Amino acid sequence: MQDPSRRSDLDHEATAESYMLPSGQPVQLVDPDGRHVHNDKYPLPDGEALLAAYRELVVGRRVNDQANALVRQGRMAVYPSSHGQEACQVAAAVCIDKQDWLFPTYRDTVAVLARGVDPIQALTLLRGDWHSGYDPYEHNVSIQATPLATQLLHAVGVAHAAKLKGENTVVVAMCGDGATSEGDFHEALNFAAVFHVPVVFFVQNNQYAISVPLHHQTVAPSLAHKAIGYGMPGERVDGNDLAALLSVLGKAVERARDGGGPALVEAHTYRMQSHTNADDATRYRKDDEVQQWVPKDPIQRMRTYLTDLNLLDEEVEKNIAEKAETVAAAMRDGLNAESEVDPEDLFRYVFTEKTSQLREQAAKLRDELSRESA
Amino acid sequence: MSTTLTFAKALNTALADEMESDSTVVVFGEDVGPLGGVFRITDGLTARFGEERCFDTPLAESGIMGMAIGMAMNGLRPVVEMQFDAFAYPAFEQVVSHVAKMPNRTKGKVKLPMVIRIPYAGGIGGVEHHCDSSESYYAHTPGLTVVAPATVQDAYTMLRDAIRHPDPVVFLEPKKLYWSKEDLELESLRESVGSFGRAVVAREGSDATLIAYGPSVSTALNAAAAAAEEGRSLEVIDVRSIVPFDDETVAASVRKTGRAVVIAEAPGFASVASEIVARVQERCFHSLAAPVLRVTGFDIPYPAPKLEQFYLPSVDRILDAVDDLQWEDA
Numbered sequence: 001m002q003d004p005s006r007r008s009d010l011d012h013e014a015t016a017e018s019y020m021l022p023s024g025q026p027v028q029l030v031d032p033d034g035r036h037v038h039n040d041k042y043p044l045p046d047g048e049a050l051l052a053a054y055r056e057l058v059v060g061r062r063v064n065d066q067a068n069a070l071v072r073q074g075r076m077a078v079y080p081s082s083h084g085q086e087a088c089q090v091a092a093a094v095c096i097d098k099q100d101w102l103f104p105t106y107r108d109t110v111a112v113l114a115r116g117v118d119p120i121q122a123l124t125l126l127r128g129d130w131h132s133g134y135d136p137y138e139h140n141v142s143i144q145a146t147p148l149a150t151q152l153l154h155a156v157g158v159a160h161a162a163k164l165k166g167e168n169t170v171v172v173a174m175c176g177d178g179a180t181s182e183g184d185f186h187e188a189l190n191f192a193a194v195f196h197v198p199v200v201f202f203v204q205n206n207q208y209a210i211s212v213p214l215h216h217q218t219v220a221p222s223l224a225h226k227a228i229g230y231g232m233p234g235e236r237v238d239g240n241d242l243a244a245l246l247s248v249l250g251k252a253v254e255r256a257r258d259g260g261g262p263a264l265v266e267a268h269t270y271r272m273q274s275h276t277n278a279d280d281a282t283r284y285r286k287d288d289e290v291q292q293w294v295p296k297d298p299i300q301r302m303r304t305y306l307t308d309l310n311l312l313d314e315e316v317e318k319n320i321a322e323k324a325e326t327v328a329a330a331m332r333d334g335l336n337a338e339s340e341v342d343p344e345d346l347f348r349y350v351f352t353e354k355t356s357q358l359r360e361q362a363a364k365l366r367d368e369l370s371r372e373s374a
Numbered sequence: 375m376s377t378t379l380t381f382a383k384a385l386n387t388a389l390a391d392e393m394e395s396d397s398t399v400v401v402f403g404e405d406v407g408p409l410g411g412v413f414r415i416t417d418g419l420t421a422r423f424g425e426e427r428c429f430d431t432p433l434a435e436s437g438i439m440g441m442a443i444g445m446a447m448n449g450l451r452p453v454v455e456m457q458f459d460a461f462a463y464p465a466f467e468q469v470v471s472h473v474a475k476m477p478n479r480t481k482g483k484v485k486l487p488m489v490i491r492i493p494y495a496g497g498i499g500g501v502e503h504h505c506d507s508s509e510s511y512y513a514h515t516p517g518l519t520v521v522a523p524a525t526v527q528d529a530y531t532m533l534r535d536a537i538r539h540p541d542p543v544v545f546l547e548p549k550k551l552y553w554s555k556e557d558l559e560l561e562s563l564r565e566s567v568g569s570f571g572r573a574v575v576a577r578e579g580s581d582a583t584l585i586a587y588g589p590s591v592s593t594a595l596n597a598a599a600a601a602a603e604e605g606r607s608l609e610v611i612d613v614r615s616i617v618p619f620d621d622e623t624v625a626a627s628v629r630k631t632g633r634a635v636v637i638a639e640a641p642g643f644a645s646v647a648s649e650i651v652a653r654v655q656e657r658c659f660h661s662l663a664a665p666v667l668r669v670t671g672f673d674i675p676y677p678a679p680k681l682e683q684f685y686l687p688s689v690d691r692i693l694d695a696v697d698d699l700q701w702e703d704a
Binding site: 130131132135136137142143147150152153154155156157158159160161162164165183184187188190191194345348349350351352355356357 | 426441447449450468471472480483519619621
């Protein structure tokens with residue numbers, strides 16, 4: 001096992017503090033007006049990479065809108081929207097390679113889709129057909145976690161196993177600002193640091209844990225500062241700036257892959273809509289606060305930037321919109337079709353081999369159902 | 375060739391044998407490395423297999439459990455030690471919400487072959503938080519296989535089975551048995567495959583059945599020996615596997631004897647003992663000559679060492695219960 005005290009990065013950094021402290025302000029590479037902001041530490045991703053990610057951004061917005069509509073139509077039980085956070089979602093999915101792992105939360109459906117999971121499979125949980133609808137091994141995407149922060153430890157375990165097996169795997173573990181108050185958040189960071197495993201903790205600070213604002217969650221200077229206590233670097237980034245997210249996450253992933261250990265990245269963003277469709281955000285935040293975030297929208301600024309680069313014109317926009325429409329149409333078709341659930345599934349996946357008790361209960365249910373249909 | 379082993383050494387040997395035969399088996403927890411665990415169950419494993427295979431973690435039970443889940447997801451077979459029964463509670467969310475549910479949530483795509491070893495139950499004069507009988511919490515959670523060996527041989531074979539099991543296993547180690555000894559034919563046992571979900575008749579008898587598991591089996595056997603001196607023939611069933619539960623063996627015995635007492639250390643209210651009573655009544659009602667009784671711990675937090683003698687099911691308390699089984703027309 002690697003000596004956990006090994007910190008190769010320290011060799012060429014002045015002090016531990018300068019190496020671990022996050023930037024004074026969230027890293028920004030493209031400002032809300034779509035203009036490049038120079039940063040010595042973080043290079044701007046090239047235009048083609050940004051354009052590819054921009055496509056996913058637009059698709060993600062369309063997915064959020066479509067999912068909200070499907071809930072209103074009674075086709076889905078619930079949807080926690082990531083409207084406004086799409087840049088975080090996309091960046092988390094595209095900053096890693098195929099063999100890497102993504103650990104998403106319930107709000108990270110767009111990230112799951114950007115990783116290649118079929119939309120209907122991804123929405124199985126929120127539709128209410130089953131507690132998860134996809135095979136985690138197909139795209140190395142863990143199930144969407146609903147308890148907060150628990151999945152961060154699973155991410156550490158996957159990374160630790162990868163390290164023991166000599167695999168070249170990095171894990172991106174996502175959570176929100178509320179989750180940073182949970183014990184498992186702290187245990188995960190500490191374990192990751194002590195075992196020096198390749199995990200990038202990615203906190204989407206969207207300012208509210210359901211109704212509780214960040215200042216009631218923590219009085220730390222920033223969530224990124226929490227990393228220091230565990231001996232790993234923390235960084236904060238403009239969560240509505242796709243370019244900055246790709247650069248900062250990319251650097252953390254690269255560092256982890258090179259044996260540099262874990263890192264914490266905090267994205268400053270905003271949940272533009274309610275926690276879920278069941279929530280009433282007007283009870284805990286003012287509309288003028290929400291409006292302040294409108295000009296910071298991740299899509300508009302990237303559109304301006306890519307247009308100025310001549311990478312985006314009306315025709316490309318049209319193609320992207322068509323792709324988004326295709327995804328939305330597939331979601332509608334898939335969710336409008338009556339879903340088929342099999343009552344026998346209740347007993348099928350509790351144990352590898354059914355216990356005699358479960359066989360009896362399954363037989364009882366079969367009998368009930370056959371009498372009903374007779 | 376037979377070898378005399380303690381229960382603790384049998385567990386240690388089982389761990390070593392499985393680590394030897396399967397390189398994906400990893401053992402971790404608090405103090406399990408160079409120290410060899412507070413009960414020495416992991417003694418020598420780090421020296422023999424290296425610190426990648428047997429290692430200490432930071433002191434955080436949820437962390438241990440959550441990390442084990444991820445390691446199992448990624449192809450390893452973690453065997454984690456929760457240092458004491460009541461110290462496992464910080465990990466309870468990970469156990470209940472994820473260990474037990476993840477295979478189900480993913481329709482079996484994610485298997486979690488892992489073992490949660492818990493030194494459990496009382497009778498060793500431990501101070502608070504060191505003697506809980508927590509089996510009912512785990513048994514009540516669908517998705518967990520829950521077993522408790524009561525013999526040195528079962529300690530060895532059942533732990534090997536647990537490590538090879540495709541599903542997560544809560545492996546309860548009765549602390550008071552750690553120093554008990556038996557002669558084992560290890561060579562032949564290595565070939566034997568035990569099976570979860572199977573109870574055994576630990577002592578044959580014809581007048582009544584004592585049903586016990588883990589630390590209570592030896593007490594039940596002592597009670598049966600004492601009853602024999604009084605001319606009463608008691609059968610003793612060692613449940614071994616709480617989940618899955620062997621209704622067949624238990625019911626066959628009660629149908630034969632017509633009377634039963636269930637013995638367990640845990641508080642009796644809403645307990646595994648209660649569940650066994652219910653299952654026996656459902657299956658054996660027409661064979662029963664008396665209500666099925668329980669001898670369990672009282673419904674109180676586990677008492678201080680100087681009081682535990684008054685709490686634990688004793689031979690006398692079991693014999694009193696047997697006397698209450700409406701013998702007048704027998």
